[in-house]
Amino acid sequence: MQADGSWSMGVTAAQVSAWPAGTVNIAVSGESSAGNPISITHPVTVDLTPAAITINTIATDDVINAAEKGANLTLSGTTTNVEAGQTVTVTFGGKNYTASVAGDGSWTATVPAADLAALPEGSASAQASVSNINGNSASAVHNYSVDSSAPTIIINTVASDNIVNASEADAGVTVSGSTTAEAGQIVTITLNSPTVQTYQATVQADGSWSINIPAADLEALTDGSHTLTATVNDKAGNPASTTHNLAVDLTVPVLTINTIAGDDIINATEHGQALVISGSSTGGEAGDVVSVTLNSKTYTTTLDASGNWSVGVPAADVTALGSGPQTVTATVTDAAGNSDNETHTVTVNLTAPTIGINTIATDDVINATEKGADLQISGTSNQPAGTTITVTLNGQNYTATTDASGNWSTTVPASAVGALGEASYTVTANVTDSAGNSNSASHNVQVNTALPGVTLNPVASDDIINAAESGVAQTISGQVTGAAAGDTVTVTLGGKTYTATVAGW
The missing domain is CATH 2.60.40.10 (Immunoglobulins)
Structure with missing residues (x-):
């Protein structure tokens, strides 16, 4: 007992640890200075049940993205064996925040957006601690990360030139690209066709992605410019998008x-x-x-x-x-x-047609009689029936057509024949085949209308055949004018006819 009336005594840890949970009565007894006995009892509560605290998932996925970093963040959790109203101390981003335990043991604390904005990128942890009214304490640690960097995404050149033609549309077109979003993330691609078409691809380990736009969707597009849009979120939820112009030309010339x-x-x-x-x-x-x-x-x-x-x-x-x-x-x-x-x-077709001219006026000579009549000029050609032949005589053109055998004939009227002078003339015949190849033939004809003159020399030197001369052959001769060597002279004597030939010079 101290002078001031206080007293104390030690109880060993072993003794305390032996106390049962619940109420323990401590009895103290002694004597007063007068010798009177003193006895008191004091109840002590022994609380051996530990307190507990948890921190719930932060920002729904334990990753704070750019959008979440720009707004207030609610931290929450639960407690066990902690009375309502007890204070929870939360350490987050190097700052402390407090919350009160609710009747159901839960707690919430708010981190202002201004504090979140200062958080560095990367991994970190939040701590929460609490004590119950009996002094039992608990703490928890929860890991999270800050990822506020948006991924990138690109769309590669489509159809090698960003133009989809008819044959490419018929086969379907692959649209591909790459992103810095994590493997397994979903890329959503939209195409603004008459109705918006949506496709999805999965990001591969190397960041690539691709989809195929089927022929039916492409063939429904109108000619002109269309827009492809690709969007993706990284695992933190940070979004990225890009657009790509695509020309469509399905009109085949x-x-x-x-x-x-x-x-x-x-x-x-x-x-x-x-x-x-x-x-x-x-x-x-x-x-x-x-x-x-x-x-x-x-x-x-x-x-x-x-x-x-x-x-x-x-x-x-x-x-x-x-x-x-x-x-x-x-x-x-x-x-x-x-x-x-x-x-x-x-x-x-390089083969020229053939053409020939037949003998004219039976002997290629137009005599006085023939000169007063129409003249037929004829020939042959290897061209089909109906082919036109152009015949030229003395500067005048006449036409003929071939028959089925290739024969042709044209008439020179008597008036044109009569206009011919005494001379040699060249007749030409021209033909052109269906390919436009032409050929010609030429043929000479003589105009000779002068009548020949005939004189007889005296027969038997005196035109008298005596007895002696009647017994031997007699030569009859004469002169011919206007005739040519080789022309035939016909002599009639005593009812008999004899022929001779005009001699040359």
Whole structure:
């Protein structure tokens, strides 16, 4: 007992640890200075049940992203064996925050956005501690991370040139790209077609992603510009998006080739000349490339504003063409890669037609009698029936047509024959075949209308045949004028006819 009346005594830890949970009565007894006995009892509560505290998931996923970093953050948790109203101390980001235990043992504390803004990127931990009214304390640690950096995402070039043409649309198109979002995250791609189409891809380990837009979706697009949008969230929930312009051209130009060389036949004359091959295109645009191939050589040109095109084939290339059919192939390709091709056959025909003129007036001589009548000029050709033959005599043209056998004939009227002078004339006949190849023949005819004169020399020297002369052969002779050597002279004597030939000079 102290002078002031106080007293104390020690109880060992072993003794205290032996106390049972609940109420323990401590009894104290003694005597007063007068010798009177003193006895008191004091109840002590022994609380051996430990307190506990937990911290709930922070920001729903224990990752604070950019959006969450810009707003107040609620930290929460639960306690066990802690009375309502007890104070919870929370240490977060180097600062302390307090909360009160609710009747159900839960607690919440608010971290202001201003404090969150100062949090560094990376991993960290939050601590919470509490004591119950009996002094039993508890603490908890909860790990979290701060990731407020948005990922990046890109869309690669689509269809090699960001233009989808008809053939690419028919096959479907792959859209791909890359992102810094984690593997397994979902990329959502939208295409603003007549109705918005949505596709999803999964980020691969290397950050790549890809989808396929099916043909049906592409073929529903109108020609023009369309927008692809790709969005992704990283695991922290930070979003990223990008857009990509995509041109669609599903209109295939249609090509035609005009008639070549006027009749799709290259004749002998044209075979030595430069050749123009031309045509047109619908659905194409000025500047679209046209490639023309003939005999393994290719010539290029472009469509004009009206959709027309033409190429020149040099004379040397035309001359190199062999006889027979030749195939011309033309291909038009627009800026989107849509193409159309057309073939056209042109025939090389270098064979000249044949033509001949028959003997005129039976002996190629027009005499006085024949000069007063119509004159028939005829001949043959290897051309089909109906082919026109042009016959020229003395500067005048006459026409004939071949029959099924190739024969032809034309009439020179008597008036034209009568106008001929005494001379030799050249008759020409011209023919042109369906390929445009021409040939001609010439034939000479003589006009001779002068009548010959005949005189007889005296027979038997005195025109008297005596007895002696009647017994021997007699020679009858004379002179002919206006006749040619070899002409026949007919002599009639005593009812008999004899012939002689005009001798030359």
